[in-house]
Amino acid sequence: MAKTAISQQKSALSETAFAWLLIAPAMLFILVIVAWPLLETIRLSFTDANLGGESYVGTKNYEDLLSSRKFSQTVSRTFYWMFFSVMLKLILGLIGACLLNANVKGKGLFRVLVMPPWVIPVAIGCIGWLWLYNGHFGILAGIGQRLGILDGPFEFLAYKNSAFWSAIVTDVWVGTPMVTLFFLAAMQGVPVDLYEAAYIDGASRWYRFRRITIPQIFPVIVSMMLLSAIWTFNSFEVIWILTEGGPRSATTTLIVDTYKTAIANFKFGKGAARAVVIVVLLSLFSLFYLLVLGWLNKRMGSK
Amino acid sequence: MKYIKPLLLAAAALAASGTTQAQELHFIMCGGEIRPADQRAADEFVAENPGVTVNIDAVPWGTCQDKSLTLAAAGDPPSLSYMGSRTLKQLSKNNLIVPVTLSEEERAIYQPGVLATVSDGGQLWGYPHAFSTKALYMNCGLIKEAGKSCDAPQTWDDLYNLAKAVNDNTEAAGIGLAGKDFDNTMHQFLNYLYSNGGKVLDSESGDVLLDSPETLETLKFYGKLAEVAQEGPTAWERDELKNLFNDGAIAMYINGPWGRGQHNEDIDQITVPIPAGPSGEQGTILITDSIAVFKGSGHEELAAKLAKKLASGASQYDLDESWGLTPILQYEKAGVEKPYYVGDSFWEVYTAGISKGGPEPLVTDFKSLQSVFTNMIQGILLDDDTAENLVSIAAEELAEIK
Numbered sequence: 274m275a276k277t278a279i280s281q282q283k284s285a286l287s288e289t290a291f292a293w294l295l296i297a298p299a300m301l302f303i304l305v306i307v308a309w310p311l312l313e314t315i316r317l318s319f320t321d322a323n324l325g326g327e328s329y330v331g332t333k334n335y336e337d338l339l340s341s342r343k344f345s346q347t348v349s350r351t352f353y354w355m356f357f358s359v360m361l362k363l364i365l366g367l368i369g370a371c372l373l374n375a376n377v378k379g380k381g382l383f384r385v386l387v388m389p390p391w392v393i394p395v396a397i398g399c400i401g402w403l404w405l406y407n408g409h410f411g412i413l414a415g416i417g418q419r420l421g422i423l424d425g426p427f428e429f430l431a432y433k434n435s436a437f438w439s440a441i442v443t444d445v446w447v448g449t450p451m452v453t454l455f456f457l458a459a460m461q462g463v464p465v466d467l468y469e470a471a472y473i474d475g476a477s478r479w480y481r482f483r484r485i486t487i488p489q490i491f492p493v494i495v496s497m498m499l500l501s502a503i504w505t506f507n508s509f510e511v512i513w514i515l516t517e518g519g520p521r522s523a524t525t526t527l528i529v530d531t532y533k534t535a536i537a538n539f540k541f542g543k544g545a546a547r548a549v550v551i552v553v554l555l556s557l558f559s560l561f562y563l564l565v566l567g568w569l570n571k572r573m574g575s576k
Numbered sequence: 577m578k579y580i581k582p583l584l585l586a587a588a589a590l591a592a593s594g595t596t597q598a599q600e601l602h603f604i605m606c607g608g609e610i611r612p613a614d615q616r617a618a619d620e621f622v623a624e625n626p627g628v629t630v631n632i633d634a635v636p637w638g639t640c641q642d643k644s645l646t647l648a649a650a651g652d653p654p655s656l657s658y659m660g661s662r663t664l665k666q667l668s669k670n671n672l673i674v675p676v677t678l679s680e681e682e683r684a685i686y687q688p689g690v691l692a693t694v695s696d697g698g699q700l701w702g703y704p705h706a707f708s709t710k711a712l713y714m715n716c717g718l719i720k721e722a723g724k725s726c727d728a729p730q731t732w733d734d735l736y737n738l739a740k741a742v743n744d745n746t747e748a749a750g751i752g753l754a755g756k757d758f759d760n761t762m763h764q765f766l767n768y769l770y771s772n773g774g775k776v777l778d779s780e781s782g783d784v785l786l787d788s789p790e791t792l793e794t795l796k797f798y799g800k801l802a803e804v805a806q807e808g809p810t811a812w813e814r815d816e817l818k819n820l821f822n823d824g825a826i827a828m829y830i831n832g833p834w835g836r837g838q839h840n841e842d843i844d845q846i847t848v849p850i851p852a853g854p855s856g857e858q859g860t861i862l863i864t865d866s867i868a869v870f871k872g873s874g875h876e877e878l879a880a881k882l883a884k885k886l887a888s889g890a891s892q893y894d895l896d897e898s899w900g901l902t903p904i905l906q907y908e909k910a911g912v913e914k915p916y917y918v919g920d921s922f923w924e925v926y927t928a929g930i931s932k933g934g935p936e937p938l939v940t941d942f943k944s945l946q947s948v949f950t951n952m953i954q955g956i957l958l959d960d961d962t963a964e965n966l967v968s969i970a971a972e973e974l975a976e977i978k
């Protein structure tokens with residue numbers, strides 16, 4: 274009896290060891306690729322690291338950030354940028370997915386045509402937009418003048434508001450195809466029976482969309498919203514290529530500010546503090562988002 | 577057996593000499609292209625130094641200086657790098673480059689003010705290799721179309737009136753202004769500031785002198801000039817203005833002597849000194865780019881030898897003449913019989929500016945310096961704040977970073 278117990282314990286132990294062995298490569302990978310750089314960034318944020326070396330400065334970098342009006346403006350601008358960009362991507366993605374899901378001839382071709390903004394390198398796409406926004410040589414200002422909307426050249430990237438919204442438009446252009454394809458895939462998974470039953474009961478198109486499509490693809494919308502929010506928050510290339518954060522910091526988001534500080538100005542310590550703030554803000558945002566979502570799910574489930 | 581030891585020693589000696597001779601110099605060349613004059617000098621150097629190769633890495637200006645600095649900070653420095661002299665102070669303060677030694681004779685043939693652009697703490701930190709002064713290009717066709725005669729404006733009022741006439745009477749804008757988030761936004765502004773007697777830093781003490789009536793006048797004039805400039809100056813940098821000039825979309829803009837070679841031949845153009853502001857006389861910014869020799873490459877002496885070859889004598893003259901640069905050396909003193917700029921009215925405009933010019937401010941954190949200026953200039957161009965506030969904020973920020 275005692276012998277069996279010991280052999281069972283032995284086998285249980287070896288199973289645990291075996292399990293650890295299986296996940297060890299992944300753990301090691303995460304430690305090297307994620308944990309170590311993160312810890313190193315946190316350590317750097319307490320130093321004044323620059324080209325000439327580093328020394329410990331305590332929480333000075335964070336105190337400077339908290340007392341800086343420019344930094345708080347950058348934080349609010351980043352959330353503003355994220356909110357509008359994600360909203361537009363989701364709305365356009367949903368509309369696009371509905372249109373692509375329609376049973377029309379050549380839908381395969383339409384589905385392919387939606388891909389280019391996502392498939393071509395972001396830098397190439399952004400350089401194209403740079404020309405579109407050019408007031409003197411760009412097509413947008415040209416069309417505006419032809420139609421009589423503009424009475425002369427208009428530089429979209431020269432003014433604070435127009436530069437901000439132009440950057441959002443480009444970011445939405447880059448990000449919408451992926452959202453569309455995710456939504457389309459989710460829509461294709463909705464059972465046709467539900468639509469047929471609703472149709473027989475006399476439900477309108479809009480009613481079917483609201484009561485069948487949306488609830489059925491809701492989990493995908495939720496995940497897409499969170500992922501898109503994180504990507505948009507950290508979207509760098511679009512802004513950097515179009516405006517480098519200008520004019521007068523009107524398009525400087527947290528990630529651009531971090532790059533300018535850490536990489537362009539070689540203030541690694543100060544830049545690391547900004548990077549840590551990004552991690553904290555995104556973690557808090559994700560936590561808040563998931564809590565609200567859990568609460569919503571509970572409320573909807575209890576009805 | 578008794579021969580084995582000497583043979584081994586000989587082999588080791590040969591191997592060692594092979595290692596010292598087979599050296600590759602990594603030369604980062606900012607500007608995105610290798611000028612034929614530099615390539616010729618590098619080829620000669622390779623021929624003169626058997627076993628030495630020069631790997632020239634041409635990188636565009638936008639990313640070049642960052643590349644050299646990052647490599648040096650990461651402990652893998654290039655052997656030498658051609659970059660803006662404004663970076664030298666940061667590099668020297670961080671112990672990343674070696675100082676330059678020039679004899680009294682060598683120093684004496686530089687144009688006045690050139691060595692000041694590479695000096696800090698009583699030492700020279702780079703071999704000046706490209707020098708520029710600036711002047712005003714005028715499209716006489718457009719100016720005549722506006723009903724004005726194509727004469728050099730002497731004062732800012734003359735300049736504004738001329739630009740306004742073009743703006744009001746032709747399809748073109750009167751003048752091209754640079755206001756983008758780019759280094760030459762500050763340079764363009766300093767042309768006006770130095771033409772109004774303004775200063776950025778005290779050359780001796782390093783104190784900030786930006787918050788002055790001269791700067792205020794200059795910034796206000798910049799704001800006024802924006803009314804007759806091309807649409808949206810904050811989206812343009814100087815090198816892009818030449819496209820507008822070539823397109824006949826602007827009648828005037830400030831550029832270096834290389835501009836002449838970049839303009840369409842059919843444009844009826846003249847080049848004149850930058851007009852004087854109410855508190856100063858005609859001036860210009862003096863900018864140099866230099867070759868810096870990095871520490872830690874393992875062949876600093878060889879790199880310094882190459883840098884000196886590139887930046888002196890026939891190689892330097894070849895570069896200045898073929899590229900069309902303001903002469904960095906007084907070639908008459910160096911024994912050149914009839915230098916390219918002597919007796920040429922175009923070059924007289926650029927060489928006359930040398931003695932009246934002001935330097936590019938040398939600070940440790942040059943990127944922050946640029947953003948302080950860009951922020952101030954964009955502030956007036958976008959009418960974001962009063963000139964008084966913008967100048968005092970810029971001076972405060974400058975005091976923090978100098």
